[in-house]
Amino acid sequence: MFRLPGVYRPQGDTRLLCEALKESGIRGARALDVCTGTGRVALAAALNGAARVTAVDVSWRAVLTARANALLRGVRIRVHQGDLFTPVRKEKFDVITVNPPYVPAMKGMPSRHGRERAWDAGPAGRATVDRICDQAPRLLASGGVLLMVHSALCGVEMTLGALRDAGMKASVLLRHEEPFGPVMRGRARELASSGFIRPGQDWEELVVIRAERA
Known part of the structure; x- marks a missing residue:
């Protein structure tokens, strides 16, 4: 798959979300x-x-990458740049x-620029997740459905609670244990010292949360 420098590379979380999407019909x-x-x-x-697919990303490089991949695959997708x-x-x-x-971004709030904004999510890892729980419904x-993937490190029950408070019927659809990639390996010591993982832990649990609007 085509990818401009600085655009997030599809990994285990991407594959898990695609699996959930396929299961949902x-x-x-x-x-x-x-x-x-x-x-992806x-x-x-x-x-x-x-019938109609729209995609959004804050990064112009991601927007151009997604448009190029849609063209290469011969599918019609609207891709917008924005928050x-x-x-x-x-x-x-x-x-x-x-x-x-x-x-979790050990140094505080996520950067507004650079490739780190694809994964940095504030001290608790929820800077973007909480906004999605508030805005997506x-x-x-x-009868619409939200499918969101994230690490269990940033709080599965918090996400479920936030979506239920918004009037959604929410549950965990898929779980998968994923070995740490380069970003998590580079932060393992800090994550352990902050209590997010056990010392020596080299994996995380990924979850796909499914929330349905009644």
Whole structure:
């Protein structure tokens, strides 16, 4: 898959989200993929029968990458540049997929620039996840579904609680133990000292949370 420098490389979390998307059945759906990166999940939505696919990323490099990959695969995807749901705030969708930044940033709030913004998510790893829990339900049509992947390190129960408080029916759809990649390996000592992981731990549990709007 084509990828410009600095764009998040599809990894285990991307594969898990694509699996959840396929299991959910989206034929004929209006699909939105936020934090799209290379557009891998948006492509999966299009190839699995979504009627209309829209993708959003804050990075212009990611936007260009996603557009190029859609062109190379011969599928029609609208790709917007912007912060989370801002470019599509007046629209409604049947399915929303998100692979947000979720790695705790030991030095404080996430950077607004550079490749680190693809994973840095504030001291608790929830700077973007909490915003998604607040904003995503407003864009879902009746019966619409949100599929979001993140590490268990940033609080599965907190995410479920936030979505339920927003009136959603939320549960964990998939779980998978993933070996640490380069970013997590580089932060393992700091994560252990902060209590996020055990000393010597070299894996994390990834979860896909499914939330449905009644």
